[in-house]
Amino acid sequence: MKYLQIDRVCKSYPGKGRVTEVLSDIRLTIDKGEFVSIIGHSGCGKSTLLNLIAGLTDITTGVIKLEGREVNAPGPDRAVVFQNHSLLPWLSVYDNVKLAVTKVFGSTKSRAERHDWIMQTLELVQMTHAIGQRPGEISGGMRQRVGIARALAMEPKILLLDEPFGALDALTRAHLQDAVMDIHARLKNTMIMITHDVDEAVLLADRIVMMTNGPAATIGEVLPVAIPRPRDRIVLASNPDYVRTREAVLRFLYERHRFVEAAE
């Protein structure tokens, strides 16, 4: 039995007089502990695919199964790190994570255990120094760290990251990528990350899922990344496997599936 199984999934929206197909015949299986990056041009429906796995959007046809159980509603077993952090601005860093922990572990952990768990997850993203601050008072990179902590705090079976570092500057992004790699190495959790950054995809992923352009986008190619972990971005810069993988992704995106802005 596969851990996560996406089987012949289509997503279409009824429009005026005709149906717009966004995703067509997506088939993908992901193993436990695997890190998968999904890359594609903007508008190819990669965020839609993530929302389908999260259960935030309804599947039109096909089925998604997590550990053999069909996914048809959102839940904390598929925690999402949202593109724009989506922290609640009226709650402190601590309370944002606490909301998730209270909801998920309210009946199974004692108050003290929950507190320890909140601090532990914030420790993991190095945010314990800012527990009393509100999202408006910390930097964009810090907010995203808290967003990751909140998702991790749910102890999800699968962590879904929706272009989490897209809005950050290059240096902050690099720090957070290292943080994610570190967390993945320590917790061995299954992660799916949407990105449009080729370097990010190659650096982080075990496999890169490359999507064709929409409408009716589908998986064009799945590329395994044969680079041993732990990975170091400085060492990788001259690693032939890294260079080759990077080139393959670039070729896919810019030669075979060049993004035509004018195409609808």
Add this chain to the structure above:
Amino acid sequence: MMGRSMTVTALNPTPASAQKAEAQVVPLPRPAKRPQRLAALGRIVAERIAPPVVVLLVLLLIWQLSFSGAASGLPAPTDVWEQSRELILDPFFVYGTQDIGLGWRVLTSLERVAYGFGLAAVVGVLVGAILGQSALMMRGFDPIFQVLRTVPPLAWLPISLAAFMDSGPSAIFVIFITAIWPIIINTAAGVRAIPQDYRNVAAVLRLNQIEFFWEIMVPSAAPYIFSGLRIGVGLSWLAIVAAEMLTGGVGIGFFIWDAWNSSRLTDIIVALVYIGVTGFVLDRLVGWLGHVVSRGTTE
């Protein structure tokens, strides 16, 4: 060359001024600080307090000049002072069950408003929350609300009397029905404006309806809800005269009605000032409460 010469000129004055300050530090700050604080105080008086006071005095003067003749229909400010001095100077006298100061009357009326407005706030926020969550309900109810909210408080009097058959509850109902519409409409708008991101968070966490209401909806919509409450408290205070025409007793609204019936025009003018000031304070109070509650919601 340029850079070096500039750093030299920039460096030179610093030790010089530091030395100078060291020598004269004791006598200087004292006279420097006092006038500064006084000047700040003076500026506040000049900018904030003086303009309304001047305008008030000018208006009183115009009023005095326009109505000081013997044949004028309205009392001038000096007449008000002469005939109703006791009401102005002592808001909390008690001479009998019906003969009490305007401060007591305002408090009696505030109690009535507290019931009506409190009820309107609870019902209004709940109904607004339900309507905001459901586009279909909103489409169904919104036109009705838009029509009902324009009905003046006095017009509800006969209907509520007929429905409740008792003046006490009908007075509270009049206040309730006057205040509730902006609360419903604003809450619904605030709930509709909750960002999809927060809804997604709630969905992933599987928050139930009650948790969603307290954890997401109320804090997120708080600025909208409180602007509705602020309009509502103003309207409910507006309805007090209409409501107390029903109940009689010792409220400030009934006092005006009673003073009119016994042609004590100067008393009415004093009561108007009381009502105005109380309404102003109520408005600021709800505004302040909203500021405290919704602190941090605006990113």
